[in-house]
Amino acid sequence: IPIPFPIQVHGKAGVKFRNWAGTYGSSPELYFQPSSVQEIQEILELARQRRRRVKVVGGGHSPSDIACSEDFMIHMGKINRILRVDKEKLQVTVEAGILLSELNRELDKHGMALENLGAVSEVTAAGVIGTGTHNTGIDLGILPTQVVALSLLLASGEILECSESVNPELFQAARLHLGSLGIVLSVTFRCVPEFRLLEVAFPSTLSQVLDELEEHLRRSRYFRFLWFPHTENVRIIYQDPTSQ
Numbered sequence: 001i002p003i004p005f006p007i008q009v010h011g012k013a014g015v016k017f018r019n020w021a022g023t024y025g026s027s028p029e030l031y032f033q034p035s036s037v038q039e040i041q042e043i044l045e046l047a048r049q050r051r052r053r054v055k056v057v058g059g060g061h062s063p064s065d066i067a068c069s070e071d072f073m074i075h076m077g078k079i080n081r082i083l084r085v086d087k088e089k090l091q092v093t094v095e096a097g098i099l100l101s102e103l104n105r106e107l108d109k110h111g112m113a114l115e116n117l118g119a120v121s122e123v124t125a126a127g128v129i130g131t132g133t134h135n136t137g138i139d140l141g142i143l144p145t146q147v148v149a150l151s152l153l154l155a156s157g158e159i160l161e162c163s164e165s166v167n168p169e170l171f172q173a174a175r176l177h178l179g180s181l182g183i184v185l186s187v188t189f190r191c192v193p194e195f196r197l198l199e200v201a202f203p204s205t206l207s208q209v210l211d212e213l214e215e216h217l218r219r220s221r222y223f224r225f226l227w228f229p230h231t232e233n234v235r236i237i238y239q240d241p242t243s244q
């Protein structure tokens with residue numbers, strides 16, 4: 001789909017990308033920080049003209065090379081607005097580059113929260129769903145299970161809305177997109193009423209915690225344990241909703 005406007009967007013040459021841990025990196029030919037969907041469409045048009053591949057990076061936290069590119073790289077940091085908060089349906093629609101730290105603060109203002117999160121918040125809405133980010137809790141799904149809709153910009157320039165009822169097959173794939181299906185522009189998350197957690201932590205051993213795993217999983221909604229490698233030492237952590 002040819003875009004109906006001239007290409008004005010500029011990419012930076014000479015940028016070196018490193019992921020958060022510094023374990024993977026790349027030197028994209030051009031690095032873009034668009035602030036509108038139109039600019040992203042221009043980048044795709046330029047990539048088509050020059051026959052370049054495009055990769056998007058969110059928070060750059062993936063401990064792999066999944067966001068790396070030697071061609072064009074798009075950083076989504078300026079595509080980060082809250083688009084809609086629906087307190088009745090308990091849903092929030094955000095632009096894909098919003099950090100969860102920003103989203104959590106906004107949801108807090110409305111007495112809402114995401115039901116489950118990963119360990120860090122300087123990661124983006126599209127980034128966490130794209131790699132199937134998980135936390136803990138035997139009754140809770142990975143973060144993509146909290147997605148009710150998203151919009152996807154395809155390489156052709158077409159924008160597709162996806163949900164359980166619209167483009168349902170694409171929706172199932174796109175909510176764990178691995179950065180390979182197109183550019184996620186926005187995501188709608190299912191939320192829950194805001195809640196507080198009480199954390200209780202205590203020591204144990206690896207063999208003991210594995211023997212009693214089922215019991216721990218039933219006893220605490222957000223159960224996890226930290227194992228200190230090359231030792232038997234384990235720290236068990238229970239986190240459970242509280243009114244305190």
Ligand SMILES: Cc1cc2nc3c(=O)[nH]c(=O)nc-3n(C[C@H](O)[C@H](O)[C@H](O)COP(=O)(O)OP(=O)(O)OC[C@H]3O[C@@H](n4cnc5c(N)ncnc54)[C@H](O)[C@@H]3O)c2cc1C
Pocket residue numbers: 020021055056057058059060061062063066067076096097117118119120122123124125126127128129130131132133134135177178179180182183184185
């Ligand atoms: C300290 C630390 C703690 C972590 N804790 C956990 C944890 O508790 N649980 C867990 O499961 N994981 C955890 N992770 C992994 C992290 O949650 C994932 O790697 C997540 O994908 C990072 O999000 P991001 O925004 O940084 O994505 P990035 O690393 O920037 O990108 C991830 C993928 O999404 C693609 N992408 C990003 N934005 C878009 C977009 N708008 N459109 C299309 N594709 C896009 C990228 O191309 C790439 O393929 C942790 C990582 C670190 C460094």
